[in-house]
Amino acid sequence: MKEQPLESIKATPEWVRPDLQEEIGEIERVLVEFLNKEPSQENIAVVLRALESAPVVDLSEEDWQHLENTDSYKNIRSGHPEDAEKITEGYNTELPPENKRDFVNILSGFTGGNKMKMPTILKDTAGRLHLVSGNTRLMISRALNIKPKVLIGSIE
Secondary structure, three states: OOOHHHHHHHOOOOEOOOHHHHHHHHHHHHHHHHHOOOOOOHHHHHHHHHHHHEEEEEOOOOHHOOOOOOOOOOOOOOHHHHHHHHHHHHHHOOOOOHHOHHHHHHHHHOOOOOEEEEEEEEOOOOOOOOEEEEEHHHHHHHOOOOOOOOEEEEEO
């Protein structure tokens, strides 16, 4: 990544709701890992309904701090997008080609004011928060001092 002074970065993404159909693989993972449920069509539909009806909110510092399965809160220093790039590169070594994250393209989306898909989060009945999608976007948000807009769906 080419170094650019943080002061010169105009980070003003336009947050938009994600197409949840594109997140089915992540939803299946969350069903198994977080909710301890089978990734059946019925269970997928429950999660989809929770996320579709979820309000758009600013991710609070408290919720961000307690959010499970993300590197964005503790491992990213404010003003250091290279932290996010390094972690993304590490993930990319383990992902199949079709799932690799294009860090430079995502960062350019932030700095260019492009439309960015909101990260999605599930909250269980115990109040635990689990990231469904958007780890790279959250890492870049933290590095650029942006309060991200997210969807937080509640599961009963």
